[in-house]
Amino acid sequence: MEQYQTWILEKLQELTAIDSPTGFTGRVTDYLVEEYQKMGYEPVRTYKGGILIDLGGTEKEAVLTASHVDTLGAVTAEIKENGRLKLSPVGALCASTLETENCRIYTRFGEVYEGTCQLVNASSHVNGEFSQTVRTYQNIEIVLDENVRSGEDVRKLGIDNGDYVCFDPVTKITKSGYIKSRFLDDKLSAAVLMGYAKFLKDTKRTPKRKVYQYFTVFEEIGHGASASVPEDVTDVISVDMGCVGEGISCTEKEVSICAKDSGGPYHYDLTTELIKTAREHEISYAVDVYPFYTSDVEATLKSGYDIRHALIGPGVYASHGYERSHINGMMNTFRLLSAYLGTEEQD
Incomplete structure (x- = not known):
């Protein structure tokens, strides 16, 4: 076998x-x-x-x-006025495991966009509370890899509430036989x-x-x-x-x-x-x-x-x-x- x-x-x-x-x-x-x-x-x-x-x-x-x-995954729960996306989890997906993960956003009409999940105000050189902040769905967001500055810009792409957000599996099989994904x-x-x-x-x-x-x-x-x-x-x-x-x-x-x-x-x-x-x-x-x-x-x-x-x-x-x-x-x-x-x- x-x-x-x-x-x-x-x-x-x-x-x-x-x-x-x-x-x-x-x-x-x-x-x-x-x-x-x-x-x-x-x-x-x-x-x-x-x-x-x-x-x-x-x-x-x-x-x-x-x-x-x-x-596990997420859907778009809110399109923020600054062009970022707020998430609602699908299943027991913990917010703290998503930070810096790449993702794809699928619209209902066939478009697929890329983005990254980040802490709100994610630059530690700007945010003095970066290390102390508890990661929750209230303070993480999707930063789209598109030239968007507003909620209107995002909607023009065809993205809407309820669109699925899917995270990279990052599948790897090591020489020692471990399977990570x-x-x-x-x-x-x-x-x-x-x-x-x-x-x-x-x-x-x-x-x-x-x-x-x-x-x-x-x-x-x-x-x-x-x-x-x-x-x-x-x-x-x-x-x-x-x-x-x-x-x-x-x-x-x-x-x-x-x-x-x-x-x-x-x-x-x-x-x-x-x-x-x-x-x-x-x-x-x-x-x-x-x-x-x-x-x-x-x-x-x-x-x-x-x-x-x-x-x-x-x-x-x-x-x-x-x-x-x-x-x-x-x-x-x-x-x-x-x-x-x-x-x-x-x-």
């Missing part, structure tokens, strides 16, 4: 290069449809905008693996799912159980997988980022198996099955409790679906900021999915 490592990394870089904050995901789902059609699948677009793929399998009780391709949550796991789908086609295998993949587009605001779950699904595994930090045993190199998060404990039996699979196949893993976290599958449960639920994913540090994982964590997640779902050779 190691031959899929390079392919998954390539898909990750392609995914992170596509701006897709929640509510602005059409381009990334178009990409997924095209990629899955190339592999020989028949992806279905839900009314809500997600992508559902049937990978095959013979057993009646199906399992759905879900990752989200919507990311914004939006590894959850495009890293989305690339892992793509790798599993390719593995099935390349090896002419089908899962022993019927398997669906579901790419959701509203996870960052809490209702990504609340709809469109096929009727034959009895288990849903959210494949999202695993937490790394103080009090957490996982590092960037393991696949994290979540026992409990802010929404409560995950299904005991399904979680135990995943742990046993990792142990039996000598996959490096960690079991953790996430103190401030919710996943797609909790939205599924709250919508009334009668399912077992679990959460796994590669360890990711500095979540909702400039995030870091490792190729080992990525591949351990790939191996756990492949081992748990099982495959059969086709005739």
Whole structure:
């Protein structure tokens, strides 16, 4: 399976290069449809905008693996009279992580403009309170890379309130195997799912159980997988980022198996099955409790679906900021999915 490592990394870089904050995901789902059609699948677009793929399998009780391709971002909340833009966050995007980041502003009519997020009055040689100022959405702004001096100048460009502001992912893979980028949550796991789908086609295998993949587009605001779950699904595994930090045993190199998060404990039996699979196949893993976290599958449960639920994913540090994982964590997640779902050779 190691031959899929390079392919998954390539898909990750392609995914992170596509701006897709929640509510602005059409381009990334178009990409997924095209990629899955190339592999020989028949992806279905839900009314809500997600992508559902049937990978095959013979057993009646199906399992759905879900990752989200919507990311954090912002929209223009106010065009200031000095030509700067005030932001409103999309999802839990912390203002303090945005300072000096380059961005793109997408208008509703096809124009795309570049800019930089800065503290208001950002020159430390002019602003004596620069170092002491707490960074909030009230005192950061977008400085457009256009010759604008007023709100009227900005509006003439076609920029309006509600236009999406998308920040550079700055994706980098180091020689030591670390993966650094914004939006590894959850495009890293989305690339892992793509790798599993390719593995099935390349090896002419089908899962022993019927398997669906579901790419959701509203996870960052809490209702990504609340709809469109096929009727034959009895288990849903959210494949999202695993937490790394103080009090957490996982590092960037393991696949994290979540026992409990802010929404409560995950299904005991399904979680135990995943742990046993990792142990039996000598996959490096960690079991953790996430103190401030919710996943797609909790939205599924709250919508009334009668399912077992679990959460796994590669360890990711500095979540909702400039995030870091490792190729080992990525591949351990790939191996756990492949081992748990099982495959059969086709005739």
